[in-house]
Amino acid sequence: MAALDDLDLEALDFGAVEPREFARIVKGLPGRRLAELMAGPQRRRVLDEVFGRMHTQFKPEAAGGRDALIRWRITGSGTEPGDGDDVYETHIAQGACTVTSERTDRTPQLSLTMAAPEFLRLVSGNASGPTLFFTRKLKVKGDIRLAGGLTYFFDIPRA
Template sequence: MAALDDLDLETLDFGSVEPEEFARIVKGLSAARLAALMDGPQRRRVLDEVFGRMHTRFRPSAAGDRDALIRWKITGAEGADDVYETHIAKGACTVTSERTERTPQLSLAMAAPEFLKLVSGNASGPTLFFTRKLKLKGDIKLAGFLTHYFDIPKV
């Protein structure tokens, strides 16, 4: 992998990047560069890739018989928000790339850079919550266990 300063994020095929490499990329980017990436044309492709892989990183044994709908609101510049929903049920995790009429047990809202840090193992949910970079509504206990339900890279 090229040095992060030389990495062309605008043309990088995030679909070909393994989760551990993605975690290293996120860790190595400055806050300004990460924000610029997520305010640019790659934003939706990066989010779609992350959410599209969630089912492959899901740990059914950790979730047990949990049945929960989680709504993710990824905020952006000038109100350009993206909403995804993950449904954990019957040992599986399915993703919807839009808001549905279903009522979530948990809603999470955060800026795109913080979301990428969270899902790549570069930030903790409690830290983001206590620094007001993550807003929660609903089942706080579910929020506390959410990262245990997925195989998140260790960086």
Template structure:
């Protein structure tokens, strides 16, 4: 493993601030990300990132928004999470529900980590087909304003 992969493997993700995580992702190469986003480590990283979404949600920015966002993160396998924004709250669940999402976002592991850590430009990702959007493209284009995205 590389130094960054080793660093991530030993991390207690709950003790890492969003800004520290953003800095780690910024330093990581695509190969580093591919190395760490396997098996249990991948599950730990995704669970921690999605687990923080509710805490990083900005209800003042969301206002009266009512939407279900489905995230499909591809890589070693496809992992699905859903984010429900309604009544000034944000709840995150693992897995696919029977509800119809207002928007579905599909991206690989590296793109997902870059997006949620503030290290990737969602417009560029969309234009280069690294981020696929099905449904309400307008909602997708404004999602970042509903969350405190860390800066590395």
């Protein structure tokens, strides 16, 4: 995948990249390139784009009548643990998924913590939640059953 390794990620307009193409890009990039991307100025734009698309990828029939708040903590933007982490919340209720781009005072049923490259792999279908969990790249706090079924609530493109 030399072409992807040469891709100018700083200039890429992630808002114009379709989900399947995004999955292909994530799959083809070496871990160091993903880490560099998510440590640079594009980080927040990429995260905002991914979370901004969640409501369109949401499958209400899969979630059923579930009402759940999920807090996502994406680590790795600062030099100290917890320094500069990005926090988003997704609320699944009444057949819809809404996203908040910050931590709220609400108590989540599930909190997920992972580094940015692992997050990108997970949401692009290039990593499995259970595998990330069992290799300690994903920390789960709260409703483990919700965590296990979360990927079924979204139409996750595959590369």
